[in-house]
Amino acid sequence: MLFGAAGVSAAAFLTSCTSNDDGDDDNSSQQQQANVSDDKPGKPVTIGFAGPEADHGWLNAINDNARSRAKTYEDVTLDITEGSNDTATQIGQVDSLINKKVDVLVILPADGKAMTQAGLKAMRAGIPVVNLDRIFDDPQAYRCWIGGDNYGMGLNAGRFIGEQLKGKKNAKVVELAGLDNLELTQQRTAGFDDALKNYPNVEKVARQAAEFTVESGQRKMSDLLQAVPEFDAIWNHDDDQGVGVKRAIDQSGRDEFFMVGGAGSKAVMDSIKADDSVIKATVLYPPTMAASAIDLARALGQQKGVSGMAEFEIPASITLYSAVVSKENIDQYLPTGFN
Known part of the structure; x- marks a missing residue:
């Protein structure tokens, strides 16, 4: 991109x-080329990176992508915090990076609303902020936002399932969501429901909300399997909780349906590649966004634009595409799978 x-x-x-x-x-x-970011070493840039605790495969991949990308640049020094899900702790970590006078900050907030003041403080101190994924409440709290498309994730999951079932009468699908109190979960469901409106032969007959954990995925999937004696497809919002989902499915012995996952874990991609289970696709929520955030932070620190774009400044926001990975394109996306 x-x-x-x-x-x-x-x-x-x-x-x-x-x-x-x-x-x-x-x-x-x-003139344009002089203003564009490239891979040639330039002005040294120290990037502070503050994210939540890596207690989930996707979050761990976020940290890995940031570290790996920073290492590719001779002119980038990455100062990365330990990460915390406690807002007060994360605010303290951001304050520490501000006091160190880093050139640019990349922040993936544990809670976007609660961390907004931290972003504002950095911007007022003259440190540009790249807001990663979970967005701050105030656009003045960041120079650039980059993140995934939760609505698009649900939309593309629904389209894929609808296309697979468009020749089947009275097709039934179920949905295993994540935490219902999160806006991202609500957006994924909204996208999924909107996509299914274009397939009148497909009906969503049940929905359960899990907690983005293996244990909750297994428990909630068991509930769905007991409640719905027959269905044709399931969309599971998250590949981490999908480990538990697959356990419940394997224990039930049922295989009359196919499953579409969410996020793009390596385990799910390996299963798609092997074609040895009900898992036939996953919709990406790419952790590579952290690598792109490092690119953007470097460009900000060197006062350059983005390579491949005519503008002198980097964009104010970048929304990533939620691609569907299936057996047709698995080889292309397999290297991006996270543990």
Whole structure:
């Protein structure tokens, strides 16, 4: 997304279209290229990174992606905190990074609303903030937001299931959501329901909310299997809780349905690749967003734009696409799977 060749071509095309002669074209192109972020070493940048506790496979992958990306740049020093789900602790960690006078901050808040003041404090101190995924309440609390598309995640899960079942009369699907008090869960369900409206032959007959844990996934899936004697597909919002979901399914001995997961864990991708279970697809919520956040932070620290885009500044927000990974494209996405 950040370094697409198509974007470079588009920028070059725009430059040629807005110039009056060959000389102007060369000058304009040079000016744009001088303003674009690239992989060549530049001004040293210290990036502070504050995220929640890595108590979930996806969150651990977020930290891994940030560390790995930072190591690819000779001019980047990453100062990463231990991570905490306690808001007061995370605020203290951000304060410490501000006091160290890091050049840029990347913050994935444990609670976006509760951490908004921390983002505002950093911005007021002249430290640009890249807000990662869980968004602050106030747009003044960050320079750039980058994150996943929860509504799109549900939408694409629903479309995939609908397409697989469009030739079946009276098809039945069930949904195993995450924590219902989280807005992201509500958005995923809304997207899923909206997608199914385009498939009148498909009916959602049951829904359970789990807690994004293996134990809750197993327990809630067992409840669904007992409550619904027959269905054709299930969408499980989260691949971590999907470990428990699969246990419950294996214990039941049922296989008349297929399952679509969520997030993109390596275990689920391996199962899709092997084609040895009811798991046939997963909808990505890519932890690679943390690597892209490092790219954006580096560009901010060096006062550059984004490679492949004509603008002199990085965007105010970037929403990632929730791709569906199935046996048709598994080899492309397998390296991005997280443990």
